[in-house]
Amino acid sequence: MDNNNNNIPSTPGKFKIDKSSSYIHRFRWHYSSLAKLTFWTFVFMGLIIVFFCKSPPTSQPNSIQSSSAAAASDLSRRSLKTKSWGGPGWEKRVKSSGKIRSTNGLSVLVTGAAGFVGTHVSAALKRRGDGVVGLDNFNNYYDPSLKRARQSLLERSGIFIVEGDINDAVLLKKLFEVVPFTHVMHLAAQAGVRYAMENPKSYIHSNIAGLVNVLEVCKSVNPQPAIVWASSSSVYGLNTKIPFSEKDRTDQPASLYAATKKAGEEIAHTYNHIYGLSLTGLRFFTVYGPWGRPDMAYFFFTRDILKGKSISIFEGANHGTVARDFTYIDDIVKGCLGALDTAEKSTGSGGKKKGNAQLRVFNLGNTSPVPVSDLVSILERLLKVKAKRTVTKLPRNGDVQFTHANISYAQREFGYKPTTDLQTGLKKFVRWYVSYYGSGKKNDH
Numbered sequence: 001m002d003n004n005n006n007n008i009p010s011t012p013g014k015f016k017i018d019k020s021s022s023y024i025h026r027f028r029w030h031y032s033s034l035a036k037l038t039f040w041t042f043v044f045m046g047l048i049i050v051f052f053c054k055s056p057p058t059s060q061p062n063s064i065q066s067s068s069a070a071a072a073s074d075l076s077r078r079s080l081k082t083k084s085w086g087g088p089g090w091e092k093r094v095k096s097s098g099k100i101r102s103t104n105g106l107s108v109l110v111t112g113a114a115g116f117v118g119t120h121v122s123a124a125l126k127r128r129g130d131g132v133v134g135l136d137n138f139n140n141y142y143d144p145s146l147k148r149a150r151q152s153l154l155e156r157s158g159i160f161i162v163e164g165d166i167n168d169a170v171l172l173k174k175l176f177e178v179v180p181f182t183h184v185m186h187l188a189a190q191a192g193v194r195y196a197m198e199n200p201k202s203y204i205h206s207n208i209a210g211l212v213n214v215l216e217v218c219k220s221v222n223p224q225p226a227i228v229w230a231s232s233s234s235v236y237g238l239n240t241k242i243p244f245s246e247k248d249r250t251d252q253p254a255s256l257y258a259a260t261k262k263a264g265e266e267i268a269h270t271y272n273h274i275y276g277l278s279l280t281g282l283r284f285f286t287v288y289g290p291w292g293r294p295d296m297a298y299f300f301f302t303r304d305i306l307k308g309k310s311i312s313i314f315e316g317a318n319h320g321t322v323a324r325d326f327t328y329i330d331d332i333v334k335g336c337l338g339a340l341d342t343a344e345k346s347t348g349s350g351g352k353k354k355g356n357a358q359l360r361v362f363n364l365g366n367t368s369p370v371p372v373s374d375l376v377s378i379l380e381r382l383l384k385v386k387a388k389r390t391v392t393k394l395p396r397n398g399d400v401q402f403t404h405a406n407i408s409y410a411q412r413e414f415g416y417k418p419t420t421d422l423q424t425g426l427k428k429f430v431r432w433y434v435s436y437y438g439s440g441k442k443n444d445h
């Protein structure tokens, strides 16, 4: 038996070795010749390799559900998938995507490029001649086919999205070797306020560990890029003073999601302080629009209204109105570009600070909160379908009752001025929704 085992080719995956030894047991009873055993062992190993090569890329971080079994299988897959990125062809694509095509253009690494905001920001940067390379792990927090459709859209305008995770430092360093990015637009994150109760670890993995990994790589490369990243209006938590100003306290988050974004702002302070990284955090206020996120209320309300399914509208204590400062995607994109264009250079080099660097946080909202019930009325008019409304008490799982941005700081610094009201923005969203999914009532996504 020992001899036979020695004939098994060495393999990287633990899983494979276990399986093959059990097969060998069986073969021993049926075949006497060592040659036959070796032959079948090779056939079996071949089948396993084909199986792993055909299996889809591991999606992270949300599909990582922390069990050690999942982690082991993840590792064995990764070791067999050593070539998901890299090689001359891959580098050529990265280089060409990151090439600046306008005078004084930027070269930007956009993390979360297949996400809602990431797609729109990448396209806008490319349109004005900046070099753009995307990075996304295509995880399955919501329908990955929507992310793939956004990827195709970007590919048509010459943007390559590298498939990988922000926690992969080797990949990030490689990207900086191929393209010396002047800026990083860091939008990859675990989004969603209520989902944090279901899968808390994914928030730590992406919004804390992932952010730190991105900053670690940024501080060590030469020259260091300037970083603009997505924080959230949710950091205002249980505050009652409105409108929310950047100067207000942000120490009473109502969800783990909000807490990880708040932590991100503090981490940004640290990296700015120690390493001279130029860092700008953007507090987005409930961003909506075409190619949006299916986990957000305006999106699944549209789907459910069309399907004739009832929707649940939250209300506060004593029938208090729940309202959001819904902000249209094109306004957010302008804010992101404004932040990138006014970002000063990082001052450090070789991982050492050389002088004080810029550290900013901006609200990017609409300054015009709308009750959720009004949002539903607008959707009813646009869809020409009456919603089946039920009113539910605001769940105690992270939601806050209202948000309202003071945007004067962003206005002053880079002329941020939102121009799309909810009615106009939802009209554009509904037009896109119907063209993408059809107005059919059967679509399930």
Ligand SMILES: O=C(O)[C@H]1O[C@H](OP(=O)(O)OP(=O)(O)OC[C@H]2O[C@@H](n3ccc(=O)[nH]c3=O)[C@H](O)[C@@H]2O)[C@H](O)[C@@H](O)[C@@H]1O
Pocket (backbone or CB within 6 Å): 191, 192, 193, 231, 232, 233, 234, 283, 284, 285, 286, 287, 295, 296, 297, 298, 312, 313, 314, 322, 323, 324, 372, 399, 400, 401
């Ligand atoms: O502004 C932000 O920073 C955050 O905006 C959204 O969070 P949220 O405003 O809670 O957006 P939705 O989940 O789309 O909810 C919109 C409104 O509809 C309400 N809602 C939600 C779900 C539902 O079934 N019924 C309902 O009335 C919520 O209470 C909220 O007032 C995003 O999901 C977060 O990722 C983002 O960081």
